[in-house]
Amino acid sequence: MIDALTVALGVTALLLAAWCGFAAYRDQPTKDWHFIGMAVVALLAMVQLVIGVVRLAGGADPRQGVAIFVAYLIGSAFAVPIAAFMSLTERTRWGSATVSAAAVVLAVLEVRLYDIWGGVGG
């Protein structure tokens, strides 16, 4: 994997988690700006999915297996979009909390992806 992208995704996911967590703390639902933030993170995750699949097609071999790698790629691509839809229909602080939790999950997935790909030098 491109390490920089994985790191960028992990960091932006945590930022999104903090931002939406703050909104939940202030008893606010997710606003337009939050959705733009979600879109940015989701877009990065989609790019990662595409690059990951292209690298696999090019003969790359993740250390812990192709199946697990693809499963985590798909999971990380869908985590934030699904949470975004859930917060669209939950216009309270709990919608914000949901997005925040999903973003933390995404950050964890990125750490695992890094391991699965084989640590450094991918």
Added chain:
Amino acid sequence: MTGDSAGGETAKRAAGNPHPESTARTGLGQGPGRLLVMLYGVFTVAAASRSVYQLIAQYQEAPLAYILSAVSAAVYAFITVSLVRGGEGARKAAFVCCALELLGVLTVGTWTLADPSAFPDQTVWSDYGMGYLFIPVFLPVTGLMWLRRSRRG
């Protein structure tokens, strides 16, 4: 908090609704329940994909661990569906499953610490869910509290 206004809102809707059951049906997956649905969804996917992969690819290595993973996936899936579906029946069923889940985490957690040789590989519930930030322990407790609070009548 919006507890009072939410209660008033529900009462208003119930008053104008010939089928009070249908208002109750929407309650479980809303508010704090929305967060629970998300977390249970994540754990359903995590436990299910993990157990499917392991049961297919490496069943011989740690059959007990993989079967327990599959069981936990089924429990998580059932609770997720119940929360989304709502209604008193689903609430009761989810309550039982959350209790079962808590029992499972505590049993498997203790079991993995007492007899590690029975578990050559990890499950979602190993060491009280340490590999999953201990969320598997907190989730059923939070779930039980939420289901208790959203009881009607």
